[in-house]
Amino acid sequence: MEITEKNFSFVTQDIKELANKARSNNKISEPLYEKYQVKRGLRDLNGKGVLTGLTEISEIVSSYTDESGKSHPCDGKLYYRGIDVENFIAGFTQEKRFGFEEATYLLMFGELPSKPQLDRFKEMLGEYRQIPPNFVRDIIMKKPSKDIMNALARSVLMLYSYDNKADDISLPNVVRQCMQLISEFPLLAVYSYIAYKQSTFGGSLIIHEPRPDLSTAENILWLLRTDSKYTKLEAQLLDVSLVLHAEHGGGNNSTFTTHVVTSSGTDTYSAVVSSLGSLKGPKHGGANIKVVKMFEDIKEHVEDWNDEEEIAEYLDLILHKKAFDKTGLIYGMGHAVYSLSDPRARAFKGYVEKLSKQKGMEEEYHLMTNVEKIAAELIAKERKIYKGVSANVDFYSGFAYRMLGLPMELYTPIFAIARISGWSAHRIEELINCGKIIRPAYMNVQERRDYIPLEDR
Known part of the structure; x- marks a missing residue:
């Protein structure tokens, strides 16, 4: 097939069949992860990261340990x-x-x-x-x-x-x-x-x-x-x-x-x-874009931005996969590490409020603060999150960039x-x-099998 700009990115039926084959032959049984105690995402069942190195560059604090050794969530x-x-x-x-x-x-x-x-x-x-x-x-x-x-x-x-x-x-x-x-x-x-x-x-x-x-x-x-x-x-x-x-x-x-x-x-x-390739992923660096799009959706469907009951009703629809992108996520709320609060959001919020006044966008800012408060209550009640949930820095950064007119x-x-x-x-x-190349282990769970000659397959 001649490769042209028109068909260069076209997915053919052959490619779809190969993709289905890849899907069926690469699905690993979920119970195996628990059986072999695999820390998926390099995090334990409580969401705490597996220790893989030491650093002096920065420290994130989201909890404290009491005298009995029990961990408690705290302001980040x-x-x-x-x-x-x-x-x-x-x-x-x-x-x-x-x-x-x-x-x-x-x-x-x-x-x-x-x-x-x-x-x-x-x-x-x-x-x-x-x-x-x-x-x-x-x-x-x-x-x-x-x-x-x-x-x-x-x-x-x-x-x-x-x-x-x-x-x-x-x-x-x-x-x-x-x-x-x-x-x-x-x-x-x-x-x-x-x-x-x-x-x-x-x-x-x-x-x-x-x-x-x-x-x-x-x-x-x-x-x-x-x-x-x-x-x-x-x-x-x-x-x-x-x-x-x-x-x-x-x-x-x-x-x-x-x-x-x-x-x-x-x-x-x-x-x-x-x-850069890692940061590009929507689960990492692209989160504030999702927040901006979610708020555009909220503004379309909530008539009174000061009516907390109306806001709560729509956020409940988002949470139950009935509104916005139907993922069940209220973007900008919660963090993999922080619990009661994200210090970055706390430090940034005041500057966002100041700029909203300068730009005449205070009404939108107040909608955000209402969503922040109501969403935290809804998520905590619905999901029973052990460590608490709060707005992260992405919750406000997208709005800030939009006020700056950044594309x-x-x-x-x-x-x-x-x-x-x-x-x-x-x-x-x-x-x-550095002493060694970083090389974590993966356990093979594929059963061994004999090679079959091509004419016998």
Whole structure:
């Protein structure tokens, strides 16, 4: 069959039959997982992660143990290098500074920088905030992708070809590569979106040069907006969001991917692209998009946004798979680790409220707070969740990005722009402490059988 652009992605009947064969011959009996005590998802029956490594980069606290050894849920806490992230945010915001670059320094190098150290670090990031000549034309514009995460991954892999020391995994070289990628990510993501938008919808193609004197958050808004204008509060909210998304323990899927791939000895570009592929998944980095779509659905079906009874009735329909996408999930509620509260949502909520007032979107903000309260009560009552349920950071981040006028295609890439700081820190930590390639065990449960000659099958 001739491969053309029209039939390249066409699923034939032969492919469907092969898929059915794969499905029937790969289904493992559920009781076997319990029989062999397999910790599916590397979590035990209580949802607690299996210990696979040690880290000094960040700590997530969601419970405490009493004198008898019994565990109790508590309000969540997140620490970056032992520092409470809420106190960290309060510190730089009180001094009217942006904090993402400082958070990146803290995560990567293990200590708070002095003013001269921070100034030099920001200066270096500004110097690295550029991509190779003609890269936009030759790589980004050549074949724009509707999925900006895939476009971002492709660009990162292509940057390998521009690096004369791409395979050098000595610590100084890896630090240099990580700092360059941290600086380049906003450009790669925004330019990829602009290329996609222009190729799909037409219109003018406006590419702004980054400004080395601006923070990462400011540069995102500067590059994305046609007039490059933004308010101080807009940049501040985006900066806080980047800080809160920069790191979240070594066990989250994309960061664990960083450790796994780094342990093989591969190059920085391959490790980062692997983590991007993980983050792209809707169970990981794409959750806030689901929240935004769910709220659009709620606004269509709930007439009075202040009527808690009407809101509860519709949320009950969502919970019982009778409304929205019929999965039974109220998106943005609950977390794999946190119980009574997510500290990131707690820290972010106040900035979201401030911006909603500036944007004249207070009514929508109050709808969100009503849904947050009512959904927690409904889920706790319906599902009997042992550890409690609360809004996570995704519950508010999607609404925040929408107020900033950010296109939905960039929601997950902005997560990546933040999280590469954490990935970089964990790559460095793995390289320094790595002794063995990470290789967990899988038990084979297929019975042995004889080979049958082709003519006898």
